[in-house]
Amino acid sequence: MLELVVKQGVHATPMSQLARESNVAIGTIYHHFKNKGQIIEEIYKMIFKDLGTVVTANLEEEGNYKDTFKTGWLNVYNYFVTNPLAFKFSEWVGVPPIISQSVVDETKPHYENIKMFFLRGIKEQKIRNIHLRLIMQITYGNVISAVRLKDKNELPMNKKQIEDAIESAWDAIKYMGD
Amino acid sequence: MLELVVKQGVHATPMSQLARESNVAIGTIYHHFKNKGQIIEEIYKMIFKDLGTVVTANLEEEGNYKDTFKTGWLNVYNYFVTNPLAFKFSEWVGVPPIISQSVVDETKPHYENIKMFFLRGIKEQKIRNIHLRLIMQITYGNVISAVRLKDKNELPMNKKQIEDAIESAWDAIKYMGD
């Protein structure tokens, strides 16, 4: 059911349409979710749990630091590009207090190892010593910028452009020496 | 009136409340705007025209390229931080087909000289030779990342942190040599 919901998008979708497109009755939806807000929360948690898993899926922590970074970047990029609805949802949900802080917090555990990865990078002088929150937000923002260009068809995002975007993201945080 | 509207925020604000807070009657609003969509369009145009003006307000085109970049970055940052409602509005409006492409296009002229600035940077080998759209999106994204951290109170964004963010943004696009 959740899968279906994500595929259809919740956006400004009325429950009636949601029901119709999910081929279930409205009442059935309320059998599984307390209210519309909970559906959104559930999708939010699903997407950002997924994302957390996807990012670190095929990373070789032992390998070259920059290469690992690149792989992680691509993982997020590909996740959103191949799941445009998930992307739109994540963009949409970021706005007013649609999602309560407590729900956001619930997804945080899934990002622990990403945090660790960046902390290690700082310690090993692979990336610069600035506030972790800043590093993560900037990096995430960079991926999203690329996804957005692709999603809105403003750029084809071919191999070269993806490479450029990654290089930008890396240069934005890489350790610059003394 | 527009000013008022922006100050109050149109967010998910119903027209009735908009009228009440603006101290005008609902009917009066409909004398000035065709419908709610038009109000949003008008605000959109106002904000992004403002922004276009603000960015290049105090730039010395003749000075050091990087310094000019930094000033521009700060201009945008400060505009949004001092106008949180404008920031929230811009975040919100970026999502579904709220704003038609034609309205977006109307604001483009205000960004011509910014485009020129980056093109000059590429030509003069100050910044790297990647797609202009990518450069602009990444740079805008970097500012927004900083604003968001400040806006959500996730980081105090003191001088050091702002400096770090700018440095990141610059390194993300600066020319790296042969």
Add this chain to the structure above:
Amino acid sequence: MLELVVKQGVHATPMSQLARESNVAIGTIYHHFKNKGQIIEEIYKMIFKDLGTVVTANLEEEGNYKDTFKTGWLNVYNYFVTNPLAFKFSEWVGVPPIISQSVVDETKPHYENIKMFFLRGIKEQKIRNIHLRLIMQITYGNVISAVRLKDKNELPMNKKQIEDAIESAWDAIKYMGD
């Protein structure tokens, strides 16, 4: 509008029907009342304010005590018999916490002089010296019993029967001597 509402009855009436029967749009109703509960409260207050006025309308406080009592009894009886919807409403509203205590309290001032009347009766040894609340509840209950018989067509409530009912109500509380 209130008048209309009472005439139609609110009972289990959905707002949609209420609107249709009042010949106004649903939205219009919500222009005047905050919600359905408020409509009910308003009717409640109207009816019981009316009742308070009606009871003491044509009483000659100076006349014979029992006659005054009889007139008051008849006033209530006639009010409900000629306003069957008001009667049904008053019966219906007495059930679960439909009406909040605060609303009930708002109507109490209208019954001050009735209270005074009974207190005087006790002092002047016209009616027996039992708890005022008991006297009033029993007396009100007696009128309601008569109204109910009439309303449900279980009895024609002709002159004789009305006279009997009043006599009962009076004997139930009249002072019985030492």
Add this chain to the structure above:
Amino acid sequence: MLELVVKQGVHATPMSQLARESNVAIGTIYHHFKNKGQIIEEIYKMIFKDLGTVVTANLEEEGNYKDTFKTGWLNVYNYFVTNPLAFKFSEWVGVPPIISQSVVDETKPHYENIKMFFLRGIKEQKIRNIHLRLIMQITYGNVISAVRLKDKNELPMNKKQIEDAIESAWDAIKYMGD
């Protein structure tokens, strides 16, 4: 099952909650009752059959007429005071066409001997010669008045007050001589 239902109250209780509180599945309820209306009817019949039994339970028809009356009055009073849910139910059900006349008629046999008791009272000039329906309604109303005061905690209904209420009820119908 019925017992359970009464204990829980059907009031405005949705079937789902009813099922939960009765520790049975919704479907199970529909094996025992045709629909919600039937549950209410069944409870109605149960309560008013109970009441009919209770009233005459410990009456000594041979004893003093007034004492018998008092005992009956107390029987009803105690039944409702010790079964507040039954009381609330009886109040609630008295209103709109919740209960069909045919169901009401079904409970009438249980009140035959009460009717007989009053008829005997009239014949023996213990109580006044007014319409039986009036006598019964007034008397029932008087008990209910007392119960209501107790139920709503408006009066403690101590021994004295109960005695007063009974005396009132009796005086309301007792034969007053020629």
Add this chain to the structure above:
DNA sequence: TATGAATGAGCCTTCATTCAT
């Protein structure tokens, strides 16, 4: 006989928009 997921009509309410004054 027991279960409870599924159903959908219908309820209350919101809010963008109109129009007579």
Add this chain to the structure above:
DNA sequence: CATGAATGAAGGCTCATTCAT
């Protein structure tokens, strides 16, 4: 130009009832 009462489509949600297991 200004007003705000009136409008009604549409949304979120409840709950009595059904039916496959």
